[in-house]
Amino acid sequence: MGNMRRLVAYYPKVKRKKTRVVYVGQVAIGGENPIRVQSMTSTPTWQIKExxxxxxxxxxxxxxxxxxxxPDEKSVLALKEIVKESPIPVIADLHFAGTLGFKALEQGVQGLRINPGTFKDRSKLDDLIRACKERRVCVRIGINAGSLEPEILERFKYPSPSAMVESAVRWVEYIVEKHDYYNLKVSLKSSNWWHTVKAYQLFARRSDFPLHVGVTEAGGLIPGTVKNTLALGYLFLKGIGDTIRVSLTADPVEEVYVAYEILRNLGLRTLYPEVIACPTCGRCEIDLMPLYQKVVEWARNIKANLKLAVMGCVVNGPGEARLADLGIAGGKGVGIIFREGKIIKKVKEEDLLKAFFEEVERFLQDHPERFIT
Ligand code: SF4
Incomplete structure (x- = not known):
């Protein structure tokens, strides 16, 4: 209990904006539901196995x-099996108007992402919304600074946050008024993180539809993580955002890990242990980086709220990481394991990881409340 209080106390207080609840399949988004983590596949969709x-x-x-x-017919036709086998709801991303959206609905997708501004023929948009309504498929109105409709661009001169919000509000109102359909969420993405923030803030003042937050074209793992953390961290602190997609030019699995790190550091969601590590210095007596990597990879399979530490020396390590639940510190050919700041074991370097993982499991047996269900 003492530890739980200690973990919770270090996070900022976030008061989330109350939004409507919508559903993508069985997954509820908005309201008081947890901020949902999503990603996008990078394989050609028609390659079903991959x-x-x-x-x-x-x-x-x-x-x-x-x-x-x-992007094409063969990708749409692959959806039936993908939806059937996928353990999570599948959302089809429809970039341009056409028949592909209808076909995706026929294959059973639970969500559709559209950019209504790209529909030249309004009746096609109407037909598609009707089809979504019949199947209760959630529609994301995905506004992108790079593809705003010409009349909005003409009015605002450039794809400013206000221009993006104008486009989003217009389409939400249109779908609500004309189709009486509310299973909608909205995104307003720009590759400029501050524009993204401004657009979401402005929109959140005018609407209570849940927001899918993300920065588009954010770049590779390092620049993309920085941009996403700035934008999404800022928005979440303001209580804005119901589902997160961290867009990265990287393995999409990294997007999920980055999303959880952002949420964890704001005290909004935890899925697996936090692993802190020292940056190493001249006192480091162990090859710390691979050791840290192994602990991180192992910890991602443990669904528990824990703080683990990987430290480079036995002199300063346990003290510097005294807030961790458990940690290891490396010495010359040996390592120590500490629990809540106290050294509990000294083991040979080659036995260090195995002994540490056993101690983590023992700790969880003593603290079953730390498991995340
Ligand atoms: S724990 Fe030890 S090795 Fe790591 S930064 Fe601190 S003093 Fe240096």
Missing amino acids: TLSQIERLYQAGCELVRVAI
């Missing part, structure tokens, strides 16, 4: 919704 194996990896990492691109 796509399903990526979805399985995403699911194992904690992904709750998955989006797939449907």
Whole structure:
């Protein structure tokens, strides 16, 4: 109990904005539901086996919704089996108007992402919304700074946050008023993180539909993580955001891990242990980086709220990491294991990881309340 209080006390207080609750399949988004983590596959969708194996990896990492691109007919036809086998709801990403959206609905997708501004023919949009309504398929209105409709661009001169919000509000109102359909969520993405923040903030003042938050074209693992953390961290602190997609030019599984790290550091959601590690210095007596990597990978399979530490020396390590539940510190050919700041074991370097994992399991037996169900 003492530890739980200690863990909770270090997070900022976030008061989430109350949004409507919508459903993608069985997954509820908005309201008081947890901020849902989603990602998008990077395999050609028609390669069913590869796509399903990526979805399985995403699911194992904690992904709750998955989006797939449907650029062509063969990708759409693959959806039936993908939806059937996927452990999480599947959202089809429809970039341009056409018949592909209808076909995706026929294959059983639970969500559709559209950019209504790209529909030249309004009647096609109406037909598609009607078809979504019949099947209760959730529609994401995905506004992107790079593809705003010409009349909005003409009015606002450039794809400003206000222009993006104008487009989003217009389409939400249109679908609500004309179709009386509310199973909607909205995104307003720009590759500029501050524009993204402004657009979501402005929209959140005008609407209570749940928001899918993310920065588009954010780049590779390092620049993309920085941009996403700035934008999404800022928005979450303001209470804005109901589902998160961290877009990265990287393995999509990394998107899920980054999303959970952002949520964890705001005290909004935890799925697996936090692993802290020292940056190493001249006192380090062990090859710390591979050791840290092994602990991180192992810890991702433990669904528990824990703080683990991997430290480079026995002199300063346990003290510097005294807030961790458990930790290891390396010495010359040996390592020590500490629990809540106290050294409990000294073991040979080659036995260190195995002994540490056993101690973590023992700790969890003593603290079953730490498991996340
Ligand atoms: S724990 Fe030891 S090795 Fe790591 S940074 Fe601190 S003093 Fe250096």
